[in-house]
Amino acid sequence: MYISDRVRPSCTECPIRHRAVCARCDEDELAILDNIKSYKSFKAGEPILWRGDELTYLASIVSGVGSLGKTMEDGRIQMVGLLFPSDFIGHPGRAQIEFDVVAVTDVTLCCFKRKPFEDLVASTPHVAQRLLEMALDELDAARDWMVLLGRKTAREKIATFIEMLIRRQSLSDPSSEALKVVLPLTREEIASFLGLTLETVSRQLGAMKKEGILHFSDRRQFEVADFDALHIATGDDADGGPLF
Amino acid sequence: MYISDRVRPSCTECPIRHRAVCARCDEDELAILDNIKSYKSFKAGEPILWRGDELTYLASIVSGVGSLGKTMEDGRIQMVGLLFPSDFIGHPGRAQIEFDVVAVTDVTLCCFKRKPFEDLVASTPHVAQRLLEMALDELDAARDWMVLLGRKTAREKIATFIEMLIRRQSLSDPSSEALKVVLPLTREEIASFLGLTLETVSRQLGAMKKEGILHFSDRRQFEVADFDALHIATGDDADGGPLF
DNA sequence: CGCCGGTTTGACATACTTCAAGAGAAGTGG
DNA sequence: CCACTTCTCTTGAAGTATGTCAAACCGGCG
Numbered sequence: 001m002y003i004s005d006r007v008r009p010s011c012t013e014c015p016i017r018h019r020a021v022c023a024r025c026d027e028d029e030l031a032i033l034d035n036i037k038s039y040k041s042f043k044a045g046e047p048i049l050w051r052g053d054e055l056t057y058l059a060s061i062v063s064g065v066g067s068l069g070k071t072m073e074d075g076r077i078q079m080v081g082l083l084f085p086s087d088f089i090g091h092p093g094r095a096q097i098e099f100d101v102v103a104v105t106d107v108t109l110c111c112f113k114r115k116p117f118e119d120l121v122a123s124t125p126h127v128a129q130r131l132l133e134m135a136l137d138e139l140d141a142a143r144d145w146m147v148l149l150g151r152k153t154a155r156e157k158i159a160t161f162i163e164m165l166i167r168r169q170s171l172s173d174p175s176s177e178a179l180k181v182v183l184p185l186t187r188e189e190i191a192s193f194l195g196l197t198l199e200t201v202s203r204q205l206g207a208m209k210k211e212g213i214l215h216f217s218d219r220r221q222f223e224v225a226d227f228d229a230l231h232i233a234t235g236d237d238a239d240g241g242p243l244f
Numbered sequence: 245m246y247i248s249d250r251v252r253p254s255c256t257e258c259p260i261r262h263r264a265v266c267a268r269c270d271e272d273e274l275a276i277l278d279n280i281k282s283y284k285s286f287k288a289g290e291p292i293l294w295r296g297d298e299l300t301y302l303a304s305i306v307s308g309v310g311s312l313g314k315t316m317e318d319g320r321i322q323m324v325g326l327l328f329p330s331d332f333i334g335h336p337g338r339a340q341i342e343f344d345v346v347a348v349t350d351v352t353l354c355c356f357k358r359k360p361f362e363d364l365v366a367s368t369p370h371v372a373q374r375l376l377e378m379a380l381d382e383l384d385a386a387r388d389w390m391v392l393l394g395r396k397t398a399r400e401k402i403a404t405f406i407e408m409l410i411r412r413q414s415l416s417d418p419s420s421e422a423l424k425v426v427l428p429l430t431r432e433e434i435a436s437f438l439g440l441t442l443e444t445v446s447r448q449l450g451a452m453k454k455e456g457i458l459h460f461s462d463r464r465q466f467e468v469a470d471f472d473a474l475h476i477a478t479g480d481d482a483d484g485g486p487l488f
Numbered sequence: 489c490g491c492c493g494g495t496t497t498g499a500c501a502t503a504c505t506t507c508a509a510g511a512g513a514a515g516t517g518g
Numbered sequence: 519c520c521a522c523t524t525c526t527c528t529t530g531a532a533g534t535a536t537g538t539c540a541a542a543c544c545g546g547c548g
Contacts, residue, residue, distance in 0.1 A: 068387070070387070070391050072391070072480075073479075073481050074479070078390060078391040078394040078395045080387040080390045081387070091380045092376075094380070098384050098388075099387065122373070125366070125369060125372065128369065128372050128373065129372065132337075132372060132375055132376045132379060133337060135376060135379040135380055135383060136335045136337070139379060139386060140335075140342050142383060142387055143324040143342070143343065143386055144314070144342075145390060146322060146324045146386065146389060146390055146393055147314045147316070150393040150439030151316065151320045151321075151322045151439060153535075153536095154535075186494065186495090187494075187495065194394075195393065195394030196536080198494090199495095200535090200536060202496055202497085203496085203497085206497085219494080219496095235317075237317050397503075397504095398504070430525090430527085431526070431528095432526085441506080442526090443505075443506085443528085444503090444504060446526095446527060447529085463512085463526080
């Protein structure tokens with residue numbers, strides 16, 4: 001689906017209506033949001049925000065995939081999160097952003113002016129509660145990713161990454177076949193998400209292909225041929241299944 | 245300061261009154277909290293909660309240091325956070341906890357029964373707002389730690405860890421000298437926080453001692469003799485100072 | 489066609505882990 | 519107060535997963 005820069009679709013038809021910050025809003029609250037929102041689009045590869053930027057807008061991802069990351073002074077990069085449709089960008093109550101936000105694919109945002117949005121958060125419990133819920137979910141996800149970064153092997157990282165992709169892709173597009181995976185990221189971007197180098201990512205994907213776990217139809221597209229093997233490779237449970 | 249299990253000090257004299265989840269509460273709200281709170285103490289090393297445990301209480305750390313971590317099925321451990329006085333344990337709106345919580349030193353908690361606390365969150369914006377603020381701060385901290393886990397060298401990890409300790413220790417005890425550091429964790433615990441092995445931690449601390457950056461008075465206690473060198477060692481800015 | 493970004497593959501380097509032994513502290517019980 | 523055990527920590531030697539460097543490949547596009 002493509003949404004132009006100018007069009008500002010009504011919230012009631014919004015594809016992320018039921019999962020974004022506005023999920024719990026009633027009609028009146030949506031009307032307020034409608035007044036302070038605007039759509040913005042970015043081409044794949046374009047920066048959306050740099051660390052330290054003034055946050056004049058907060059935003060929800062409507063479509064596409066973005067990344068959240070940090071660059072060290074000597075150039076090392078660590079991605080700290082992927083942003084899928086319905087994910088939120090920016091901290092209400094904070095004037096600046098602490099991370100770089102980049103459009104990985106073409107991205108469309110639903111932007112809210114910061115000040116009026118913060119007033120809304122302060123005055124309507126619905127938005128504040130939803131925001132808290134989302135923040136706590138992200139916190140759990142971030143901590144799980146810390147386990148991956150700190151303790152998992154390259155192979156486990158790749159397998160976990162693929163499982164995560166499947167989960168999120170089927171969440172934002174329930175029509176997609178579960179086992180057909182399209183990588184939205186380059187090898188280098190995957191590497192910076194997993195705390196690896198692009199060469200290691202390439203080798204591990206190659207190995208899983210050779211072992212018949214993944215069937216590539218394209219360098220960016222594959223099918224999971226052996227889901228159990230993939231899951232075992234994540235290291236998430238030693239015996240390959242929930243302990244009933 | 246020691247607070248016994250039975251005593252339930254008034255909120256007005258609470259040492260974490262102005263930083264904890266109750267920071268923004270007025271008298272009436274404190275009165276409600278007073279009714280649903282109870283103190284609990286744990287000895288160093290005792291588990292406070294295991295992953296998957298029913299969350300009948302939510303809590304604030306009053307004194308001591310706790311850890312938040314995850315254990316993989318094969319025994320690998322990754323600590324995902326340290327809990328200092330005023331830090332909060334548990335997600336309102338979630339019946340179970342996703343991580344293991346352990347008392348690193350002797351710990352005293354101020355526990356709130358979950359159900360009434362959640363009602364309070366739903367009804368009073370003060371608590372909800374403070375909770376959101378704290379969650380967002382923790383989210384930023386978790387993401388910064390992801391950079392450490394994914395990209396930093398062993399030496400940079402140790403240096404960053406020490407700087408973080410100094411910051412948090414002086415925050416929760418402003419009387420403490422900034423450069424006197426007491427390690428609340430064993431080498432093994434430090435390792436599991438930094439995604440390293442205890443041997444590597446020991447060697448890196450040894451190296452910094454030999455280089456004169458740290459002066460140990462005890463295996464768990466040292467002074468930072470060369471703060472600049474420590475900061476440069478973190479890798480956080482290549483030239484050793486903010487780029488003003 | 490020839491360039492170009494993304495990717496693969498190989499050979500080599502190394503930071504960190506693993507395995508192993510021993511030295512200090514700290515607690516316990518006689 | 520002294521053996522005795524038990525942790526915690528240090529130090530060394532050897533192994534390995536992953537990083538680094540470099541070359542070649544591939545598909546797309548002007």
